Amino acid sequence: MPAFADPSVRSFPDGEIAPSRALANLPSPEKASAPSGLSVLSRLHTLGIGGLLLILLFALYMPVLSVGFFSDDLLLTVIAPRDPLALFQSAEGLLHYRPLSMSLFWLVGRVFGFQGAIFHFLTLSVYLVNVSLLYSILRRLDVPRAPAWSATALFGLLPFAHEAIAFVMGSVHSLALLWMLSATALALRPGRPLRWGHAFLALGAYLAAILSHETGIVWPALLLLLERWRPGRFQGLRPLILAGFALGAGYMLFWRTRPRGDPGVLALPIFALESSLYAVQGWLYPLGPALRPLWEALFGPRPILLRALRPGDWAFLGLGLGVTVAMMAIARPRRLVALGLGWFAVSITPSLLFWGPASGMMNYPRMLVIPGVGSAMAWAAVVEGGRQRGAGGRGLVGAGLGITLLVSTLVTVASLGYYRDATHILRGMAAAAREAGDRPILYVNLPYNVGYRWFRARFYPYIYGGAGAVLITTDRELARYIRLNGGPDLTGRPPGWVESRRLEALYPNWFTPAPPIDFSKLRDALEDHAVYVFREDLAWVPLHEIWRVHGISDRAYAEAPPLEILEPSPRFDGRIALRGWRIDREAGELILAWEALASPERRWHVFVHLLDEKGELLGQADGPMAGGLAPTEAWRAGDWVIDRRPLPPGAWPAALRLGLYDLASGERATVEWGTLRPPDRYVVLATPR
Numbered sequence: 001m002p003a004f005a006d007p008s009v010r011s012f013p014d015g016e017i018a019p020s021r022a023l024a025n026l027p028s029p030e031k032a033s034a035p036s037g038l039s040v041l042s043r044l045h046t047l048g049i050g051g052l053l054l055i056l057l058f059a060l061y062m063p064v065l066s067v068g069f070f071s072d073d074l075l076l077t078v079i080a081p082r083d084p085l086a087l088f089q090s091a092e093g094l095l096h097y098r099p100l101s102m103s104l105f106w107l108v109g110r111v112f113g114f115q116g117a118i119f120h121f122l123t124l125s126v127y128l129v130n131v132s133l134l135y136s137i138l139r140r141l142d143v144p145r146a147p148a149w150s151a152t153a154l155f156g157l158l159p160f161a162h163e164a165i166a167f168v169m170g171s172v173h174s175l176a177l178l179w180m181l182s183a184t185a186l187a188l189r190p191g192r193p194l195r196w197g198h199a200f201l202a203l204g205a206y207l208a209a210i211l212s213h214e215t216g217i218v219w220p221a222l223l224l225l226l227e228r229w230r231p232g233r234f235q236g237l238r239p240l241i242l243a244g245f246a247l248g249a250g251y252m253l254f255w256r257t258r259p260r261g262d263p264g265v266l267a268l269p270i271f272a273l274e275s276s277l278y279a280v281q282g283w284l285y286p287l288g289p290a291l292r293p294l295w296e297a298l299f300g301p302r303p304i305l306l307r308a309l310r311p312g313d314w315a316f317l318g319l320g321l322g323v324t325v326a327m328m329a330i331a332r333p334r335r336l337v338a339l340g341l342g343w344f345a346v347s348i349t350p351s352l353l354f355w356g357p358a359s360g361m362m363n364y365p366r367m368l369v370i371p372g373v374g375s376a377m378a379w380a381a382v383v384e385g386g387r388q389r390g391a392g393g394r395g396l397v398g399a400g401l402g403i404t405l406l407v408s409t410l411v412t413v414a415s416l417g418y419y420r421d422a423t424h425i426l427r428g429m430a431a432a433a434r435e436a437g438d439r440p441i442l443y444v445n446l447p448y449n450v451g452y453r454w455f456r457a458r459f460y461p462y463i464y465g466g467a468g469a470v471l472i473t474t475d476r477e478l479a480r481y482i483r484l485n486g487g488p489d490l491t492g493r494p495p496g497w498v499e500s501r502r503l504e505a506l507y508p509n510w511f512t513p514a515p516p517i518d519f520s521k522l523r524d525a526l527e528d529h530a531v532y533v534f535r536e537d538l539a540w541v542p543l544h545e546i547w548r549v550h551g552i553s554d555r556a557y558a559e560a561p562p563l564e565i566l567e568p569s570p571r572f573d574g575r576i577a578l579r580g581w582r583i584d585r586e587a588g589e590l591i592l593a594w595e596a597l598a599s600p601e602r603r604w605h606v607f608v609h610l611l612d613e614k615g616e617l618l619g620q621a622d623g624p625m626a627g628g629l630a631p632t633e634a635w636r637a638g639d640w641v642i643d644r645r646p647l648p649p650g651a652w653p654a655a656l657r658l659g660l661y662d663l664a665s666g667e668r669a670t671v672e673w674g675t676l677r678p679p680d681r682y683v684v685l686a687t688p689r
Contacts, residue, residue, distance in 0.1 A: 068423035069484035072169035100211035123171040133181040151380035162415040170366035179209035194236030220244030332385035340378030430487025436530035519634035548640040573669040596635035604660040610653035619648035
């Protein structure tokens with residue numbers, strides 16, 4: 001035996017050294033032997049690295065402070081009028097098993113109103129606190145600093161963390177994790193007996209986790225896992241673990257037997273075992289599209305008991321298992337991989353019990369925040385194993401962490417991009433509802449699944465699914481979106497106050513073409529609706545301000561802008577008159593006011609030639625009438641259309657040459673201007689100097 005060997009210390013197969021039970025009560029060598037000055041420097045070093053990591057994460061997720069509310073956030077309008085005690089006594093459905101987190105959201109809404117920045121600052125702060133707590137717990141487990149920092153950083157940069165931050169209601173998973181990590185930190189007292197005060201505080205934090213998001217018996221199971229991972233390091237945990245199981249089981253028996261809005265589904269135990277392999281899946285998902293044909297061939301004819309997972313899910317589980325087994329060869333300490341996968345398997349069980357098929361988690365990244373702690377632990381061991389293998393290993397580790405940072409940044413930036421787009425669209429709808437007042441509203445080409453559509457255009461594939469940020473199914477649901485995003489409270493209106501006519505039906509059949517809009521029917525709706533048309537620049541255009549139909553009883557909101565009136569007015573095709581025009585220098589656009597003298601029979605387009613003093617062409621502003629929003633064949637006698645046409649930048653013409661033409665044939669509409677019948681079928685308007 002070497003001279004430095006200690007008979008009270010035993011070796012593990014992977015080279016780790018852990019104190020035996022006989023030395024469990026002694027202080028750790030690091031604390032006993034480190035000089036005070038070195039201890040201070042070590043703490044400053046830890047604080048510096050931790051501060052940089054938190055600053056990086058805050059900078060990465062800071063754009064979420066500018067987004068609004070969507071998806072599950074609609075529950076904020078449900079809990080707003082409630083008495084918080086009712087959330088603990090008689091709430092049903094989603095409110096039934098989240099009473100504490102719902103009460104917190106109720107309090108924030110009551111104090112600050114529906115301000116997205118406040119709510120999202122809360123969700124981001126909770127996530128950053130969780131990152132800090134994770135490092136503290138890993139160090140109490142005697143995980144060396146390097147893998148502890150790796151696990152903390154990997155958890156902070158988890159590719160699916162964005163949803164738990166951007167969705168306020170999705171943050172209940174982060175809140176539950178906050179309470180569980182707090183309870184764990186209180187319970188783990190290395191080398192010291194667990195005091196009753198700490199035990200009661202730990203149970204209180206565990207109860208808060210249960211009330212935040214029904215975590216069942218996950219925490220005592222995790223505590224048992226940690227206790228067995230470092231046997232003898234923590235004293236007095238057994239009574240606390242038993243009390244935790246009793247508290248969790250008793251709560252579930254009491255709460256689950258009460259009436260609920262959703263019954264839940266009991267999953268087969270196999271799901272909990274297989275789902276531990278999701279720990280490596282987040283970084284492998286981009287390989288999916290290339291392997292899809294292989295998935296179908298291998299996993300399509302799977303047994304009936306395994307069909308709750310889709311073929312792609314099983315393919316990823318197998319791929320993840322293969323990569324995990326391969327990486328175990330270099331992982332150090334290997335037991336950290338086992339701890340990570342064990343944490344993942346235990347913590348994902350409630351999600352499986354609630355959702356049933358594990359594939360439900362593929363569409364809800366926020367459900368993987370708590371299991372993501374285990375994922376980070378497992379991969380941190382792989383990172384540390386590579387770091388210990390010389391310069392080449394450190395280079396591979398650096399490349400791997402760089403790729404992880406790149407993937408996480410791309411996913412987060414793209415995710416926040418579609419969250420901002422969804423917010424912009426919903427806030428535009430809210431502004432439209434406020435402007436419309438009491439008139440019924442018609443939203444045309446309503447983006448039914450906004451989040452998925454824009455996210456898919458920005459970055460594909462979406463880690464763990466892509467259910468979308470906005471799903472609007474009823475006018476009542478739309479009223480909640482409008483209220484949350486700064487619009488009036490329309491939730492009390494009777495059904496039918498709003499319609500949606502879509503050019504594309506994106507849900508449930510994404511990207512399925514739908515029949516084009518019948519503009520004749522849309523024209524009829526203009527008589528008593530405020531009509532807003534969605535444009536590809538994410539703006540809602542008030543069509544009732546562009547197309548002033550004959551017969552509107554209240555025209556106060558439909559007055560034409562100041563124009564140069566043309567008397568007499570040029571007539572095109574004998575059915576359309578140009579009543580006035582003006583160039584708006586500030587907006588850089590030409591405004592034309594058209595009136596239907598009779599119902600046109602053709603779809604006419606407008607050509608506008610910009611001329612200089614010599615009659616030379618400077619540029620053109622051709623295109624469909626009103627940007628295609630008011631096709632002429634749908635006009636009726638007495639209708640007015642305000643046609644705004646962008647001018648080329650910097651162009652200030654001396655004259656305009658304009659007319660109407662048929663796009664299909666190129667034929668121009670005939671022109672009558674007083675006694676003039678221009679043979680070239682256009683009119684020339686001199687611009688004011």
